[in-house]
Amino acid sequence: MTHDVLVVDSLVRRFGDLTAVDEVSFRIAPGETYGLLGPNGAGKTTTISMVAGLIAADAGTVTVAGEPMTPRAIEPKRHLGLVPQELAIYPDLTGRENLTLFGRLQGLRGSELKVRVDEVLALIGLADRAKDRSKEYSGGMKRRLNIGIGLLNRPTLLILDEPTVGVDPQSRNAILESVEALSGEGMAVLYTTHYMEEAERLCDRIGIIDSGRLQAEGTRDDLIRLTGGVDTIRLGGSGDLAAAAEELRLIPGVERVDAERRSATLTVKDAPALVAQVVGTAADCGVTLADVEITRPDLESVFLHLTGKGLRD
């Protein structure tokens, strides 16, 4: 039987009259990357603050590697690596000194500490700049150091709170590749973001959170199905597409066709599987296609469907 690395059960946190986190529950298995997707102020950071034992929950429980997590707990924190959204590093210490300091606080000592610091420096690509003060690093390098500190204790659960905010595209891609690699090594990852593309790329399962409530969770495809799970194929070209529409409607899997003379929009179950047959049928009907566009529902559509607003609203 495989135990979940993280079990969050009915978590509640209030700040005065505001309920920032309201009955949130989810689990993460070993090697799984779980994304908390939601706009700013949705309750993501408050949730992970409770998961990391930084603040107490008003109700509900958090269990990390089988140990109950509270602000005073020590054992579950040994299994945890936290990468906060802000750059939580000392600017006047070098990269190596920052890693050594946090490594010591994680309980590493002597040669074990030195070896691990060297490993992490190599992993985050800062071995050449290890002796430079971190305030002299570029934004991307600081982000990498911020992540590296979270990896020092080889955590069972790595929590990444919006790690790509304010990062240039190149560094962002490097960070995403690192997270993919860590997940591939069996580390459970809790990843919060308001970038839909990151959640789609990295996460095995995604929890959509808004106004403190977990609106839905599942794989990307599970979530897409909530919207009805239909794709669209849009055709454009010369020839009479309105006349071809009748033939196109007969293709199994095509649910609806809205056609005009020079364009047609097909609602289908699985666009990638049907597109070749659709294009062939149109050609058989004398249509010369100039444009074929497939649109599949994404997490933005799911969020819109669930909350009535966009991710970046």
Add this chain to the structure above:
Amino acid sequence: MRNALTIAGAELRLFLRDRSNLFFVFVFPLMLVLMIGLQFGEGASSGRVAVSGAGSALQTGLVERLEDGDVVVSDPSWDDALALLARGRLDVAVRVDGAAATAYDAGEAVTLEVVRGSSGNAQVVEQQVGVGVDALRSARSRILALEANGVPSDRAEAALAAAEGEVSAPRLEVTSVDRLSQEFEGMGQFEFGASGQLLLFTFLACLGGAATLIQARRLGVVSRMLAGPVTAEELVAGQVLGRWAIALFQGGYLMVATSVLFGVEWGSLPLALLVLLLFSLVAAGAAILLGTLLENEGAAAGAGIGFGLVLAALGGSMFPLELFPDTMRTISRFTPHAWAYEALADVQRRGAGLVEVLPELGVLAAMAALLVALGSWSLRRSLARAM
């Protein structure tokens, strides 16, 4: 405890890493000790005299006598001596001309041209010159008297020296009944400056650490530490220990440097260190409190300097407590500086033991306990607020 020591070590490293501290921690305090010592210390009253002349027994003898009395003597030309006097570089200028030299050699009355400067010390120094010349004339007369009775010159000088050695000079003991004089008794040239600047800069250096605490909170470093296997108690202890270490480093450095460079006597070293330990703990508590009450590093640095200077001024670090009017002396008792100043004065000047300084140590310990408790409570509160 290991975690607390790790955090404290990082704080001390950050303090030493700050390049602006190199001047204000290592150089500036010693410059102030030197300046205060030169201006107010006992060595400042020795005097500066120019003795001009073409070279004679009278000139040589006068120079030796004045130098024995710790007077700084130079031998510029008469015009240069007058110029130096006009610029305030000398207290007295003396011209030993040929006539005076001849009169001295002949055992006759000597007339010297003496010009006194405008410094407060000039009158005393002029008197020293007069006493010196009289003493030389007296010795010269005795030698001439012996020579007149057939004693060769070299034997006459030796006989006089032997006679002086055999006769005990009358002992004059001056007992001051002035309270102020008694309080300053036993204080060397640099002692006041050293103890005052030690307290001033130890407190200032520690309060400067308030800004690094605010920075650590703002950057989320403190929260990140608590997400690891570190208890809130260890974190608070580490922050207090870190600032205590900074204060002890600054204070210890000044004790060693003033002792080596200026020959400052700190009295009983264990007692002086005990005073420093308790005073530094008060400063550490104040730094934590300041670093948690304010949210901005610039404001904390400014408040730290202002707060540190005011407390130092009220506590006798800039002007001797002994010279404070009664009201100000009463107010000074609300500052840790005043209690530490008095404890150090007892240890340095009066050879006090542990029992004699226990009241001062007790007050410092109480202040330290109160401020560390308040600072720790405030830090824990600010951590909870930040999350």
